[in-house]
Amino acid sequence: MEEYPEELRTPPVALACLVGCPDFHALITGHLHSQQPPINTIALPDFSKISVISKAAKENPATGLGKPVGGILKRDWLSKHRTRVPAVVAALFTSDHVSGNPAQWLQVCTDLENLKATIQGRNIKLLVVVVTQSSSKDDTSEDRMISLRKRAELDSKNLIIFVPDDPLELKQSLNRLGTACAELANTYYRDEGRRVKARLERKNFGSIELNIRYCFKVAVYAEFRRDWLEALKMYEEAYHALREVVGISTRLPPIQCLVEIKRIAEQLHFKMSTLLLHGGKVVEAITWFRRHINYYRRLNGAPEVIFLHWEWLSRQHLVFAQLLETCSATVQNVPTTVTVPADxxxxxELYPPYYYQLSAHYLKEKNSCLEFAISMSEDVGGIYGSVESVVASVYIGQFARLLEHEGTYTMQALTDDEYARYTLAEGKRFQDSFEIIALLKRSFEAYNNLKASRMASYCGVQMAREYFVMAEFSNAKQIFENIASLYRQEGWLTLLWEVLGYLRECSRGISSVKDFIEYSLEMAAMPITSNAVAPYFRDCGPAGPASLSQREKIHKEAFGVVTGESGTALSENNGLKVNGDCPLYLEIDLVSPLRVVLLASVAFHEQIVKPGARTMITISLQSQLPLNVEIDQLEVQFNQSECNFIITSDRKPHLAAISHVHPGRRVETAPTLELLTNKWLRLTYDVKPDQSGKLECIYVIARIGPNFTICCRAESPASMNDLPLWKFEDITETIPTKDPGLAFSGQKAIQVEESEPQVDLKLGPSGPALVGECFILPVTVASKGHAIHSGELKINLVDTKGGGLLSPREVEPFLADNLHVELVGISGQECADHSEANFDNIQKIQPSFGLISVPFLNVGDSWSCKLKIKWNRPKPIMVYVSLGYHPHSSESSSQKVHVHKSLQIEGKTAVTISHNYMLPFRRDSLLLSNFKANRDSDHTPTLPFNETSILIISVKNCSEVPLMLLSMSLEVEGDNSCTIQPQEEEFREPVLHVPEVVFRKVFAVIPKGNCSTLKMGTVSLKWQRDSGVGEDFHSCPTTSQVTKHRLSDVNVELPPLVVSLKCPPHAIVGNPFTYSVTIQNQTELLQEIKYSLDDSPSFVSSGPHNDMTFVLPKSEHVLSYMLVPLGLGSQQLPKVTVTSVRYNAGFQPSTTSSTVFIFPSKPRFQVSDVGETRPESITE
Amino acid sequence: MIVCVAVVGHQNNPLYIQSFTEADDALKLHHIVHCSLDVVDERVNNPKKSGPTLNETFLGLLYPTENYKVYGYLTNTKVKFIMVTTDLDVRDADVRNFFRRFHAAYVDAVSNPFHVPGKKITSRTFAERVSTIVKSFGLNAAG
Incomplete structure (x- = not known):
């Protein structure tokens, strides 16, 4: 696009001319140029210069009708209208002159007349500007102004008073001037356009050339007016008219005629594309472009200058791509504008890279044709001499010879022959390779941005080929390398073959032996099996056609280089040398394209092996190279280097190759180490790993000749990827090992077990632990076959459910004792032989982890320690104990041996304590709150004030071991508002408490204080494990534990009435006894009591039966009955019901309290004095 | 005249590629076929542009290049067929017809129990059949 003249590339801008008063020209020019649309100006300082815009002497086109037209478009017509022919002339006069003395006025008039005469021929519009100072604005003579206007034949709006010295007025003046200029310019271009168009409409032109020219002119005038639609229409018309010229014009010799037509077509098309694209009509523009190319592509022109055609096509594409690029930057939504002809x-086609690519393609075509034409013309003879002084003629697309004849120049037409020589000479001057590369690069980048990697690759290939032709090997190589990876991945063999062929030559060009060999080997191992050289594969890069024979050739060449055998001139000349000074080392990893060259699959026959035991390993090698390869030496490397071994071929002793070898390495021999195409070479050997852990085969290194090494990473057959490229081939697949199972599951690594530990680790008995106590777990380490060096004992406590030792709710950091179970300590390190010499006392203890070092133990010794574990809550845990030690004293060489033991220990609550309250036997207090309590479910027990109540503490043994209870005490909180008996009791001898048994202890409680709520305090029970039961607990000191239980608060209340029954504990049949009910009124009120006695068949009774009585305040009333028992055994006493009228509360003695045992005769036993005995402990 | 046909597999690898030209541009045709895969990808990934042709196997003109036109076809199993022709005015119906017959030949070839899916098609019968179809395409267009 840059080669087009400026006036063609940019939209035309109207032109105005300023004459006179040069001081203001800069100001006015600036203003006009900044207008929208802008106006360019020519500034003429005074009126004497006006001749520059006058019309050159030229014959009227009407008169020249009969004369043949010289060309279609004049070269300078457009630039003339943009730079030399103004649409408007603004004549500037000062007001002094206008209203000055007659001589000055006369001068003004003369200037004006001259100007008018000058511009008349061109119909240029006139504008008169009178420059006046703001102070003398009114001094200007009105008559003179009118006279001036009349002389200039102007409308009043085109006579402008220009006031430069007042900012406001200046602005107004400039605006007026600008508007007037724009209007007049518009009028001028419209008039000119109409004038030319009228000629078109009248068909008033002598030839098609003029038709085209007129259309072009109308279009340009329309562009000046920014009437884009009209411009586009007229350009299209011109373009169509041009086609009519094709083939019929005989004005010029045929070659030059076609050149001119194409040149004009190019220009018209350029204008159209620009207008369409800037109007956002991308699809139309592309459709037009396609039509344009399709039509003119056929017009090749004469064969000797066909390169001109290619050049032209290339330029079309380039320019269109550039246009598309610039406009797609402004018009963003290119793809969405696809509407009508989407199919x-x-x-x-919507994107520039497509056109760049084609442009490069045609440019390349041009290059080859040009070279051909040049070589042809050189055969014919020199092309020089006759091409001097050929210049572009006045018409676009034409050339002529400039002849100087006595100081004047004349143009002489060229013959086609001369023209062809001229273009050849011109063509020779330019080197297009860089241009082609630049075009392809743009296309390459743009395609990459569009994520069209394959298109980009094709551009890249073309670009790299150009670099290759120019012998810029490193550039070419870099591009080819990138592209090769795509072709490899997608398996496009022919394309890859071509690229690799170039890469090989590039490597040769830059003397890179390694690359050369790598590319050669890759090519040689490509899956190309056909041997037929297709005749159409001529243009296939430096490697020749892809065929089996070619592969073999490349193979031989590569191996010739690496073995140094072939003293071919080729390798000598290019520095491709492999010898002792520069050995070649290739590395093939899992993603290398060279896996096809050498693939090493390594499989151990077993998965686990004991240290020191032998295990089999199969090494399978495969190569896809077309010819057999003889390997001199194979080295197999493991991660444990002492297992490495070397395999040499039996066929020939390669002492030279073995010189690389580490002395002391195991050397095996194999009958042959020859690799056949696509055949596995399987080698099976045994290895003996000594160290435990993982033994992995890492590399298989093949040495061919003294200076060539291929280091191939070992692969497991189980996880081996397909071979690149070959995976698409329809060939039979073979498995790397004979055993198919091994081929599918074989691994290149094997697990070497630890040596068998010969140490016993014993954990003590796993009796259940009790919460609160320090549970002692003895751990014993006994050596049976190994001495223990620098042993370490690790202890881990783990929740059996897998979690930590905390429950999630309690993981608050501020809770210090939130651990359910903790390792408190490790004690009693008793070394059997007391040798503390090399015993580092490493001891680390954390709540759930402990680490302790074990002293040196000789074979047969033992050592033990005790773990102290404390349970804070009941929880089952696992104790993991692991011992790590070195069986030999030298730590570094030998490996650690580990012994693991684990034990599950249940942590249990030892005892649970509960309590309840009872009233004394046969004595009931009326507790009013109990009635209420029945309604709401508040179960706070209520005790009668100042009465004895019984507190029973029940202790249940929840554990599985018998316990000894030592003492129980009750600690009352606060003041002694109640009496408790006994306060504390040391049991006379520890009470044996076997599992699942409840132990009860009775306390008498007499509330004394007059507070309604009584804090009862805490029960403390001291207990310990029963050590008397023959378990092995003698070693652990039995410490007593205290379990506490807080008693709930009780209510205390003064009972208004207390009823007590009195009767003997037993009776004898037929003997009467007294049964009395005492009702005690503890209130200050008179209490009305109803009572009744039910009859009982077992007794004969006497006494008040059914009545009502009053009990005086603070006194008591006794209902006394005499009963004679009739039946035997346990008998229910006659039921007495007492009802307090005031409280509406009835009392019935409970069944147990109203039962008496009747003996047939007087029993023989003694009743001790009940009053003296303390409350007894009863064990159920 | 059809100058090149190709069957392209899932990994965009050529399963079968054959050129029918006397000129020495087979390599170039391979390049063109390879490049056209970009267009196929583009069409398959942005199907909204070809709204009415949703679910259609025939992809239409992929792209015109210097002297060739490239047409594409995508089977339901995502195997791509590419055809390169030198004819400038080709009727869509002819191309569709060509691809239909080509597809049938392909189906027969891969139905061979000895054919491993995803591997290159080496069947000679298939090659002969394709060659017949290609030749008859020229005749139809002429007639």
Whole structure:
């Protein structure tokens, strides 16, 4: 696009001319140029210069009708209208002159007349500007102004008073001037356009050339007016008219005629594309472009200058791509504008890289044709001499010879022959390779941005080929390398073959032996099996056609280089040398394309092996190279280097190759180490790993000749990827090992077990632990076959459910004792032989982890320690104990041996304590709150004030071991508002408490204080494990534990009435006894009591039966009955019901309290004095 | 005239590629076929542009290049067929017809129990059949 003249590339801008008063020209020019649309100006300082815009002497076109037209478009017509022919002339006069003395006025008039005469021929519009100072604005003579206007034949709006010295007025003046200029310019271009168009409409032109020219002119005038639609229409018309010229014009010799037509077509098309694209009509523009190319592509022109045609095509594409690029930057939504002919337009046609690529393609075509034409012309003879002084003629697309004849120049037409020589000479001057590369690079980048990697690759290939032709090997190599990876991945063999062929030559060009060999080997191992050289594969890069024979050739060449055998001139000349000074080392990893060259699959026959035991390993090698390869030496490397071994071929002793070898390495021999194409070479050997852990085969290194090494990373057959490229081939697949199972599951690594530990680790009995106590777990380490060096004992406590030792709710950091179970300590390190010499006392204890070092133990010794574990809550845990030690004293060489033991220990609550309250036997207090309590479910027990109540503490043994209870005490909180008996009791001898048994202890409680709520305090029970039961607990000191239980608060209340029954504990049949009910009124009120006695068949009774009585305040009333028992055994006493009228509360003695045992005769036993005995402990 | 046909597999690898030209541009045709895969990808990934042709196997003109036109076809198993022709005015119906017959030949070839899916098609019968179809395409267009 840059080669087009400026006036063609940019939209035309109207032109105005300023004459006179040069001081203001800069100001006015600036203003006009900044207008929208802008106006360019020519500034003429005074009126004497006006001749520059006058019309050159030229014959009227009407008169020249009969004369043949010299060309279609004049070269300078457009620039003339943009730079030399103004649409408007603004004549500037000062007001002094206008209203000055007659001589000055006369001068003004003369200037004006001259100006008018000058511009008349061109119909240029006139504008008169009178410059006046703001102070003398009114001094200007009105008559003179009118006279001036009349002389200039102007409307009043085109006579402008220009006031430069007042900012406001200046602005107004400039605006007026600008508007007037724009209007007049518009009028001028419209008039000119109409004038030319009228000629078109009248068909008033002598030839088609003029038709085209007129259309072009109308279009340009329309562009001046920014009437884009009209411009586009007229350009299209001109373009169509041009086609009519094709083939019929005989004005010029045929070659030059076609050149001119194409040149004009190019220009018209350029204008159209620009207008369409800037109007956002991308699809139309592309459709037009396609039509343009399709039509003119056929017009090749004469064969000797066909390169001109290619050049032209290339330029079309380049310019269109540039236009598309610039406009797609402004018009963002290119793809969405695809509307109508969507099936005709394809994706890439919407984007510039498509055109860049084609442009490069045609440029390349041009290059080859040009070279051919030059070589032809050189055969014919020199092309020089006759091409001097050929210049572009006045018409676009034409050339002529400039002849100087006595100081004047004349143009002489050229013959086609001369023209062809001229273009050849011109063509020779330019080197297009860089241009082609630049175009392809743009296309390459743009395609990459569009994520069209394959298109980009094709551009890359073309670009790299150009670099290759120019012998810029490193550039070419870099591009080819990138592209090769795509072709490899997608398996496009022919394309890859071509690229690799170039890469090989590039490597040769830059003397890179390693690359050369790598590419050669890759090519040689490519899956190309056909041997038929297709005749159409001529243009296939430096490697020749892809065929089996070619592969073999490349193979031989590569191996010739690496073995140094072939003293071919080729390798000598290019520095491709492999010898002792520069050995070649290739590394093939899992993703290398060279896996096809050498693939090493290594499989151990077992998965686990004991240290020191032998295990089999199969090494399978495969190569896809077309010819057999003889390997001199194979080295197998493991991660444990002492297992490495070397395999040499039995066929020939390669002492030279073995010189690389580490002395002391195991050397095996194999009958042959020859690799056949696509055949596995399987070698099976045994290895003996000594160290435990993982033994992995890492590399298989093949040495061919003294200076060539291929280091191939070992692969497991189980996880081996397909071979690149070959995976698409329809060939039979073979498995790397004979055993198919091994081929599918074999691994290149094996697990070497630890040596068998010969140490016993014993954990003590796993009796259940009790919460609160320090549970002692003895751990014993006994050596049976190994001495223990620097042993370490690790202890881990783990929740059996897998979690930590905390429950999630309690993981608050501020809770210090939130651990359910903790390792408190490790004690009693008793070394059997007391040798503390090399015993580092490493001891680390954390709540759930402990680490302790074990002293040196000789074979047969033992050592033990005790773990102290404390349970804070009941929880089952696992104790993991692991012992790590070195069986030999030298730590570094030998490996650690580990012994693990674990034990599950249940942590249990030892005892649970509960309590309840009872009233004394046969004595009931009326507790009013109990009635209420029945309604709401508040179960706070209520005790009668100042009465004895019984507190029973029940202790249940929840554990599985018998316990000894030592003492129980009750600690009352606060003041002694109640009496408790006994306060504390040491049991006379520890009470044996076997599992699942409840132990009860009775306390008498007499509330004394007059507070309604009584804090009862805490029960403390001291207990310990029963050590008397023959378990092995003698070693652990039995410490007593205290379990506490807080008693709930009780209510205390003064009972208004207390009823007590009195009767003997037993009776004898037939003997009467007294049964009395005492009702005690503890209130200050008179209490009305109803009572009744039910009859009982077992007794004969006497006494008040059914009545009502009053009990005086603070006194008591006794209902006394005499009963004679009739039946035997346990008998229910007659039921007495007492009802307090005031409280509406009835009392019935409970069944147990109203039962008496009747003996048939007087029993023989003694009743001790009940009053003296303390409350007894009863064990159920 | 059809100058090149190709069957392209899932990994965009050529399963079968054959050119029918006397000129020495087979390599170039391979390049063109390879490049056209970009267009196929583009069409398959942005199907909204070809709204009415949703679910259609025939992809239409992929792209015009210097002297060739490239047409594409995508089977339900995502195997791509590419055809390169030198004819400038090709009727869509002819191309569709060509691809239909080509597809049938392909189906027969891969139905061979000895054919491993995803591997290159080496069947000679298939090659002969394709060659017949290609030749008859020229005749139809002429007639």
């Amino acid at each position: 005709k337009l394809t994706e890439w």
